[in-house]
Amino acid sequence: MTSPATPAQAATNTRTxxxxxxxxxxxxxxxxxxxxxxxxxxxxxTKAAVYHHFKTRDxxxxxxxxxxxxDLRAIITGAEAQxxxxxxAERMLTGFVDLTVRHRELIALLSNDPGVAQIINTHPxxxxxxxxxxxxxSRGDEADPSARITASVVLSGIAMTAASPLQDxxxxxxxxxxxxxxxxxxxxxxRRPAA
Amino acid sequence: MTSPATPAQAATNTRTxxxxxxxxxxxxxxxxxxxxxxxxxxxxxTKAAVYHHFKTRDxxxxxxxxxxxxDLRAIITGAEAQxxxxxxAERMLTGFVDLTVRHRELIALLSNDPGVAQIINTHPxxxxxxxxxxxxxSRGDEADPSARITASVVLSGIAMTAASPLQDxxxxxxxxxxxxxxxxxxxxxxRRPAA
Numbered sequence: 001m002t003s004p005a006t007p008a009q010a011a012t013n014t015r016t017x018x019x020x021x022x023x024x025x026x027x028x029x030x031x032x033x034x035x036x037x038x039x040x041x042x043x044x045x046t047k048a049a050v051y052h053h054f055k056t057r058d059x060x061x062x063x064x065x066x067x068x069x070x071d072l073r074a075i076i077t078g079a080e081a082q083x084x085x086x087x088x089a090e091r092m093l094t095g096f097v098d099l100t101v102r103h104r105e106l107i108a109l110l111s112n113d114p115g116v117a118q119i120i121n122t123h124p125x126x127x128x129x130x131x132x133x134x135x136x137x138s139r140g141d142e143a144d145p146s147a148r149i150t151a152s153v154v155l156s157g158i159a160m161t162a163a164s165p166l167q168d169x170x171x172x173x174x175x176x177x178x179x180x181x182x183x184x185x186x187x188x189x190x191r192r193p194a195a
Numbered sequence: 196m197t198s199p200a201t202p203a204q205a206a207t208n209t210r211t212x213x214x215x216x217x218x219x220x221x222x223x224x225x226x227x228x229x230x231x232x233x234x235x236x237x238x239x240x241t242k243a244a245v246y247h248h249f250k251t252r253d254x255x256x257x258x259x260x261x262x263x264x265x266d267l268r269a270i271i272t273g274a275e276a277q278x279x280x281x282x283x284a285e286r287m288l289t290g291f292v293d294l295t296v297r298h299r300e301l302i303a304l305l306s307n308d309p310g311v312a313q314i315i316n317t318h319p320x321x322x323x324x325x326x327x328x329x330x331x332x333s334r335g336d337e338a339d340p341s342a343r344i345t346a347s348v349v350l351s352g353i354a355m356t357a358a359s360p361l362q363d364x365x366x367x368x369x370x371x372x373x374x375x376x377x378x379x380x381x382x383x384x385x386r387r388p389a390a
Contacts, residue, residue: 012377095215114329134361145365145369145370145373146372146373146376146377148361148373149356149362149370149373149374149377150373150376150377150380152352152355152356152359152361152362152383153348153349153352153353153355153356153374153377154348154352154377155352156350156351156352156355156356156359157347157348157350157352157353157355158352160347160348160351160352161344161347161351161353163349164345164347164351166329166343167344167347169255170340170344174340175340175344177341178300178341178344178345179344180339181341181349182341182345182348182349182381183342183348184385185345185380185381186348186380186381188348188380
């Protein structure tokens with residue numbers, strides 16, 4: 001038996017359902033092709049009920065991507081806390097691969113959507129947030145073009161590959177292992193000995 | 196002294212200037228934000244003169260990307276003609292790096308432009324054309340997820356990195372050398388001995 005939801009729980013549930021619905025509609029019709037009205041209709045609520053949670057479509061997109069941004073922030077902080085360039089690069093790579101596999105559908109949605117790129121580009125922290133993984137993977141050699149280029153190929157290649165529909169047939173664990181192996185080889189990081 | 200242009204030469208010149216102008220305007224205002232009228236105005240010709248060469252904006256985009264597509268086609272054919280998986284992968288990687296560096300501005304323009312992605316996705320040969328380099332870099336092991344993932348990370352990472360504004364400070368030769376080194380390392384291809 002489930003106890004009846006408190007008003008606060010009900011609001012949280014509506015917000016969660018709203019975000020899940022928005023995500024489905026963005027994937028179907030693109031971000032630009034989805035209106036607040038369409039989200040309300042699909043949820044079976046009034047547009048006013050949507051407004052109660054989000055004033056604009058951009059705010060909904062912000063809330064949809066927030067969990068991935070939070071994960072990225074935590075991974076970067078965790079990697080920066082490691083001692084030594086190699087341990088930091090290793091932690092950043094592992095965390096980034098986990099993140100892209102966990103959020104592969106979201107990244108696919110974002111990278112194929114006309115209109116999303118511009119909103120992402122105007123996100124206040126995002127430029128900084130994308131720069132710190134590059135620094136970590138460059139292992140203190142960011143002035144060296146070769147270290148910087150390798151870091152960039154690894155990060156962008158992993159994100160694009162995880163999000164590609166060509167990988168839809170692969171389970172998360174296989175995708176994770178293959179991306180990690182490729183990243184390690186490109187960065188010249190040794191494979192960790194089996195525990 | 197220059198001899199006066201024949202009518203055929205004049206038409207070719209207008210077409211060339213038209214494409215160069217379109218490219219500038221796409222970079223400034225995005226593809227979706229550029230009208231045929233804006234192209235005509237910038238060129239100082241009538242819209243009818245533009246129509247004489249191209250019926251739609253999509254046709255102009257097609258003509259802008261055609262040289263890069265032709266280059267890609269030639270590289271793939273050249274690589275497929277090599278004997279042995281390693282020679283084919285080596286030729287494909289080298290050619291792809293050359294191509295992305297040579298067309299880095301165009302790739303930047305295409306990858307940052309909302310609206311372009313959809314048009315590219317509907318280009319008849321392009322899906323096939325993007326698949327063949329993956330096959331070549333997988334060295335006959337395309338069924339093996341690990342070979343396929345590595346090929347995808349290398350190709351998408353190289354294209355994204357060459358097109359990134361973070362690389363604007365690098366000259367073509369440095370960029371080319373660094374991308375090639377990264378690709379070789381990721382793919383496990385040996386560095387070619389100095390000639």
